Amino acid sequence: MNYSIHIPSSTKKRVVIIGGGFGGIRLAKGLKNKGFQVVMLDRHNYHTFQPLLYQVATAGLEPDSIAGPLRKLLKHYKDFYFRMALVNRIVPEENMIDTTIGQLKYDYLVIAAGSKTNYFGQEKNFEKAFPLKQIPQALDLRSQILQNFEKAIMTHDKEERQSLMNFVIVGGGPTGVEVAGALGELKMHVLPNDYKELDFEKMSIYLIEAMPRLLNGMSDSAGEKSYDFLKRFNVTTKLGTMVKAFDGKSVQLDDGMVIPSQTLIWAAGVTGNLIDGLPDKVIANGRIMVDEFSKVNGYDNVFAIGDIAMQQTESYPKGHPMLAQVAMQQGSLLAKNLLRINKDKALIPFNYSDKGSMATIGRNKAVVDLKSVKFSGLFAWFVWMFIHLISIIGFRNKLVVFSNWLWNYFTYDRGTRLIIRPFVRKPKKKKQEEKVPVA
Amino acid sequence: MNYSIHIPSSTKKRVVIIGGGFGGIRLAKGLKNKGFQVVMLDRHNYHTFQPLLYQVATAGLEPDSIAGPLRKLLKHYKDFYFRMALVNRIVPEENMIDTTIGQLKYDYLVIAAGSKTNYFGQEKNFEKAFPLKQIPQALDLRSQILQNFEKAIMTHDKEERQSLMNFVIVGGGPTGVEVAGALGELKMHVLPNDYKELDFEKMSIYLIEAMPRLLNGMSDSAGEKSYDFLKRFNVTTKLGTMVKAFDGKSVQLDDGMVIPSQTLIWAAGVTGNLIDGLPDKVIANGRIMVDEFSKVNGYDNVFAIGDIAMQQTESYPKGHPMLAQVAMQQGSLLAKNLLRINKDKALIPFNYSDKGSMATIGRNKAVVDLKSVKFSGLFAWFVWMFIHLISIIGFRNKLVVFSNWLWNYFTYDRGTRLIIRPFVRKPKKKKQEEKVPVA
Numbered sequence: 048m049n050y051s052i053h054i055p056s057s058t059k060k061r062v063v064i065i066g067g068g069f070g071g072i073r074l075a076k077g078l079k080n081k082g083f084q085v086v087m088l089d090r091h092n093y094h095t096f097q098p099l100l101y102q103v104a105t106a107g108l109e110p111d112s113i114a115g116p117l118r119k120l121l122k123h124y125k126d127f128y129f130r131m132a133l134v135n136r137i138v139p140e141e142n143m144i145d146t147t148i149g150q151l152k153y154d155y156l157v158i159a160a161g162s163k164t165n166y167f168g169q170e171k172n173f174e175k176a177f178p179l180k181q182i183p184q185a186l187d188l189r190s191q192i193l194q195n196f197e198k199a200i201m202t203h204d205k206e207e208r209q210s211l212m213n214f215v216i217v218g219g220g221p222t223g224v225e226v227a228g229a230l231g232e233l234k235m236h237v238l239p240n241d242y243k244e245l246d247f248e249k250m251s252i253y254l255i256e257a258m259p260r261l262l263n264g265m266s267d268s269a270g271e272k273s274y275d276f277l278k279r280f281n282v283t284t285k286l287g288t289m290v291k292a293f294d295g296k297s298v299q300l301d302d303g304m305v306i307p308s309q310t311l312i313w314a315a316g317v318t319g320n321l322i323d324g325l326p327d328k329v330i331a332n333g334r335i336m337v338d339e340f341s342k343v344n345g346y347d348n349v350f351a352i353g354d355i356a357m358q359q360t361e362s363y364p365k366g367h368p369m370l371a372q373v374a375m376q377q378g379s380l381l382a383k384n385l386l387r388i389n390k391d392k393a394l395i396p397f398n399y400s401d402k403g404s405m406a407t408i409g410r411n412k413a414v415v416d417l418k419s420v421k422f423s424g425l426f427a428w429f430v431w432m433f434i435h436l437i438s439i440i441g442f443r444n445k446l447v448v449f450s451n452w453l454w455n456y457f458t459y460d461r462g463t464r465l466i467i468r469p470f471v472r473k474p475k476k477k478k479q480e481e482k483v484p485v486a
Numbered sequence: 487m488n489y490s491i492h493i494p495s496s497t498k499k500r501v502v503i504i505g506g507g508f509g510g511i512r513l514a515k516g517l518k519n520k521g522f523q524v525v526m527l528d529r530h531n532y533h534t535f536q537p538l539l540y541q542v543a544t545a546g547l548e549p550d551s552i553a554g555p556l557r558k559l560l561k562h563y564k565d566f567y568f569r570m571a572l573v574n575r576i577v578p579e580e581n582m583i584d585t586t587i588g589q590l591k592y593d594y595l596v597i598a599a600g601s602k603t604n605y606f607g608q609e610k611n612f613e614k615a616f617p618l619k620q621i622p623q624a625l626d627l628r629s630q631i632l633q634n635f636e637k638a639i640m641t642h643d644k645e646e647r648q649s650l651m652n653f654v655i656v657g658g659g660p661t662g663v664e665v666a667g668a669l670g671e672l673k674m675h676v677l678p679n680d681y682k683e684l685d686f687e688k689m690s691i692y693l694i695e696a697m698p699r700l701l702n703g704m705s706d707s708a709g710e711k712s713y714d715f716l717k718r719f720n721v722t723t724k725l726g727t728m729v730k731a732f733d734g735k736s737v738q739l740d741d742g743m744v745i746p747s748q749t750l751i752w753a754a755g756v757t758g759n760l761i762d763g764l765p766d767k768v769i770a771n772g773r774i775m776v777d778e779f780s781k782v783n784g785y786d787n788v789f790a791i792g793d794i795a796m797q798q799t800e801s802y803p804k805g806h807p808m809l810a811q812v813a814m815q816q817g818s819l820l821a822k823n824l825l826r827i828n829k830d831k832a833l834i835p836f837n838y839s840d841k842g843s844m845a846t847i848g849r850n851k852a853v854v855d856l857k858s859v860k861f862s863g864l865f866a867w868f869v870w871m872f873i874h875l876i877s878i879i880g881f882r883n884k885l886v887v888f889s890n891w892l893w894n895y896f897t898y899d900r901g902t903r904l905i906i907r908p909f910v911r912k913p914k915k916k917k918q919e920e921k922v923p924v925a
Contacts, residue, residue, distance in 0.1 A: 050640045092632060093904045109886070111548035111902045118680040119903070128683075131636045131905070148640050182906055193531060197570045201489045201587050241557040244567075443893045443901040447548070447886055454882045462882040463550045464558065465532045466570070467621055468907070 051149040054128050057084040062385060063144060063151060065134050065322070066159035067094050067117045070353030070374030072440070074157060077382020079124050082389065086128045086153075088146065093117055095182055096439050098371065099448070101222060103185040104312075105192070105229035106237075106464040107455055110182045112447040115440035134160075137324035139349055144324075155348045155385060158335060159378070162317035162354035162369055165333070175295040175472065176313040179222060189463075190470035191310055192233075196242050197466075206307060212250040213308035215298045217290050218315035219256030220263065221406040224273050226312055227254040228409035231280025236459040253298075253306055254284045257315075261286070262414065264368055265404050269414040272423040276408035290315075295472065317369055319355040331357060334366060339396035341381050352377035358397060367399050371438075376400065407431045410456070490588040493567050496523040501824060502583060502590060504573050504761070505598035506533050506556045509792030509813030511879070513596060514560060516821020521828065523565045525592075527585060531570050532556055534621055535878050537810065538887070540661060542624040543751075544631070544668035545676075545903040546894055549621045551886040554879035573599075576763035578788055583763075594787045594824060597774060598817070601756035601793035601808055604772070611731040614911065615752040618661060628902075629909035630749055631672075635681050636905075645746060651689045652747035654737045656729050657754035658695030659702065660845040663712050665751055666693040667848035670719025675898040692737075692745060693723045696754075700725070701853065703807055704843050708853040711862040715847040729754075734911065756808055758794040770796060773805060778835035780820050791816035797836060806838050810877075815839065846870045849895070 054061070060083055064071045067089035078085050096113040103110050118129050136145040143152050164178035177188045192214075199211040216227050230252045239247045254261075254277065260270040261277075261284065277284055291299040293311040300306070318333035329336050329344050334357035336344050341356060343349040353374030357366030367373045377397055384394045403417035405427065413427040432452065439445050454462060493500070499522055503510045506528035517524050532553040541547040557568050575584040582591050603617040616627045631653075638650040653669055655662045669691045678686045693700075693716065699709040700716075700723065716723055730738040732750040739745070757772035768775050768783045773796035775783050780795060782788040792813030796805030806812045816836060823833045842856035844866065852866040871891060878884050893901060 049643045049646055050637070051642060053640055053642075091905065092636065093906075109548045109550035110906060111550070111904055114902075114904050114906070116680075116901075116903045119899070119901075122679045130640070186906070197531065198489070201492055201569070203490060203492075204488045207488055240561045241555075441901065443890070443897075443899075446889045446893065450885045450889055451882070454885065460558070460882075462555075462558075462880070463553075464555045465550055465553050466530065467532075467549060467553070467625070 052130055052132065052146060052151045053149075054084075054086055054130075054151060057126060059084045059126060060154040060389070061086060061152070062155045062157060063088070063153040064157045064159055065144070066161055066353070067091070067129075068097075068159060068161045068353060068374060069371040070161075070378040071157070071159035072117075072120065073375045073378030074159065074352065074382050075121060075124070075127070077379050078385065079127075081382075081386055083385065084126045084128075085124065086130065086151065087117065087121070088130050088132050088134060089117060090131070090133050091117075091181075092129075092131050094120065094440055096444075097180065098221075098435060099439070100179050100182070100185045101226045101229055103182065103463075104179060104188040104226065105233060106189055106461040107229065108448060108451050109463050110186055112444050112451065113439065114182060115444060120440060134322050137322055137349075139324065139346055142348065153348070156350065157381065158322065158343075158349070158351040158355055159353050159374070160320040160322060160355050161374075163320045164313060165316040165318035166313070167316070169292075172292040173290075173311070173313060176217070176293055176311040178313050179226070180317065186468065187470045188310075188312065190466045190468060192230075193464055193466050194470060195310060196238060196245065200242055200244055209249060210296060210307035210309050212245070213253070213306055214251070214310050214312065215253045215255060215290070215293075215306055215308045216312045216314055217255050218313070219254055219258065219261040219284070219286070220314060220316075221404075223254055223256070223312075223314035224261060224277065224406050224408060226314060227252055227277055227282045227284075228280050228407065228412070231277070231282050232409045233461065234281055237461050237464070241464070252282045253308075254282050255288050255290055255300065256284065256286050257289045259287045262406055265406070265414065266416045266421050268421055269406070269416050269423065272414050273406060273408055276412040276414075276423075279412075280409050317354065319357075321355070325349075332365070340384055340394045341377055341397060350381055352381055360399075363399070370404070372402060373399055405431050405434070491569055491571065491585060491590045492588075493523075493525055493569075493590060496565060498523045498565060499593040499828070500525060500591070501594045501596065502527070502592040503596045503598055504583070505600055505792070506530070506568075507598060507600045507792060507813060508810040509600075509817040510596070510598035511556075511559065512814045512817030513598065513791065513821050514563070514566070516818050517824065518562075518566075519564050520821075520825055522824065523567075524563065525567045525569065525590065526556065526560070527569050527571050527573060528556060529570070529572050530556075530620075531568075533559065533879055535883075536619065537660075537874060538878070539618050539621070539624045540665045540668055542621065542902075543618060543627040543665065544672060545628055545900040546668065547887060547890050548902050549625055551883050551890065552878065553621060554883060559879060573761050576761055576788070578763065578785055581787065592787070594789065596820065597761065597782070597788070597790040597794055598792050598813070599759040599761060599794050600813075602759040603752060604755040604757035605752070606755070612729075612750070612752060614734040615656070615732055615750040617752050618665065619756070625907065626909045627749075627751065629905045629907060631669075632903055632905050633909060634748060635677060635684065639681055639683055648688060649735060649746035649748050651684070652692070652745055653690070653749050653751065654692045654694060654729070654732075654745055654747045655751045655753055656694050657752070658693055658697070658700040658723070658725070659753060659755075660843075662693055662695070662751075662753035663700060663716065663845050663847060665753060666691055666716055666721045666723075667719050667846065667851070670716070670721050671848045672900065673720055676900050676903070680903070691721045692747075693721050694727050694729055694739065695723065695725050696728045698726045701845055704845070704853065705855045705860050707860055708845070708855050708862065711853050712845060712847055715851040715853075715862075718851075719848050756793065758796075760794070764788075771804070779823055779833045780816055780836060789820055791820055799838075802838070809843070811841060812838055844870050844873070
């Protein structure tokens, strides 16, 4: 092979960060020009602003506006190296990682590889479902939704048409609720203008949640409110119900109901995006067990932060929620702690400061839980938008997202209903392709 | 097959428009609610603003901002039908077209299928070249350019690295000049920040043109100016030179020179995007011969407009230039003439009113030829931007493009340097896939 990972040697200690998500970026920022050599690896050359993936999938935002090129983000950093690569294996005994472009030694390793879609061991039953964790997946879903209606207009077969116009979302967390609401808005304001020949009374959106409530991580009132809001957006929510299988044509539920649908959107959960090489004893529930300093149990120089890490505390016996907030706070603190290690200072333990959580259902409707106050409706919706807008990385992206939101709000429109790359179901192969970075 | 094209019958005469490009849209607009039933077919569900494709390919604009959803554009039209489909064959004897979703009768047929990349019979020698006629192609090129640098940073092989950093553009028309200039800007302002480890002195951009001048359709001064401007953007222009072959690794020129390069961008020309079924005698030079009413020779109810049509006149013995302007004027006039046919009025012959032409080379540099005045430089550049901005279809797109241009101008940046779908060379198959619409 002609390629290698090719990082110049340095007298500084080398921190290798796997993953350019919320945690990895915060960590890199905290280490900026502070006396470390920093290497970041990611399979993509951009950071994905995952909270808005659902808006890409539902034609509200262009993909490029929620992606931040990692090299651009980190261009003023000295002794910083980005490599677009996948990590095959961690070899902690040799302080080394093995990647698609060769091996690399580290002084400190930080695993910030995030999470991937969790099918709870039922991959086979749901291999035709649409996950929503990466931009290409959001684009595939966008194509699928639009292709469905292009087909619905042309089919003679009533049942076929119904299955094209039914959408099933699994999982009543924020992503599930947000996708369902966005589809509801498409049904109410956008699609009937585009497809005048179709009867949109017949477009149905089902949200399936196994628990007896929505937005389980949030307050009871948020759960109830979101249920009511979704109703107004024409979403049929089925609580306490599980999906059993999806064959690309219909969805089977555990209560015996069968929904003819060609589109099952999987928002039922995520699990750590694990990398081979760490012993089983540090893995629990698909995440890497870490102590209060984000240190992987049993190692001195291997850390994990964000979704992939699980620190058990009294308040969070199952680990912290898999949220951007946690990852960012862990990334910032770990940067400080790595500097303290260098200065032989005592480390600061991680204490999650929960700033609250929120979800939007659609136009003028959101739910917000803060520590001291919970509210919903129009004001919550503005808070949601404001927080997301300031969180998107890069001024250009903020500008473009804001332009789109203004446009969407005042016109009741969704401007990016484009089938740029038609979605074609392919058996497995595709996924692999997507995983392979440049080399 | 369960699908059909499925247009309700009507007492009105049916105009079938093949293609939602500049010509097709103008025609549809002219026929809006004027007593015809109008059916438009396109392989994409959006209109492509082709003049800015090169900015998508060079990470200056997001793809979605130069695409206008056709259904949205035409949503207030009565008795108007859009179908995402490919036309397999025209059967003029039966007033019928055969499409990927079935057959359709017409009273009037308008072929506005535009143009496709012209390899001048040398498809085999250039099957690894990057054409630039459609959005997915622009995205593939964007991925390729960025992947090249990600690879260049990781290769040990000096020659390999050089071939990754060399870019060859064939064709010194507006597209070729614009891509070359944009690559020059990437070299000067953007890429060196991203890839600090590479020596950008070694990035070379070659523009190869068979004629002894650039911008052949424009004035001599525009040709000379653009040559000078390109020099300032570090582009090596080779005039009077032809490319012989490209194997994915190096480009052979007819003067014996071999340029090691993995990226050959084909901007050497276009030819009519012909559809089977018309007799050979109406085809010349890959275009359909039409009279002064855009009527296809030998038929009363078959018309062709835009790039695909060739009307020979004294001023244009080889047909009009294949430009958006011509297509738009022909589309507008044909709408009027179809209304006149309905009223038994005499038809108005087409007279091309050349409003001038222009090309941009890069930051602050463009050339503009108007009838009475020719100018270049900063003012020309503003004129170029203004004209393009007002020509982009849709207010949302104008807003997003304008935001991007402001951003790019003041930051010397290109915000969308994203490898969303990594480009992987595949033998042929892919192209076919892309051609198949939904059904």
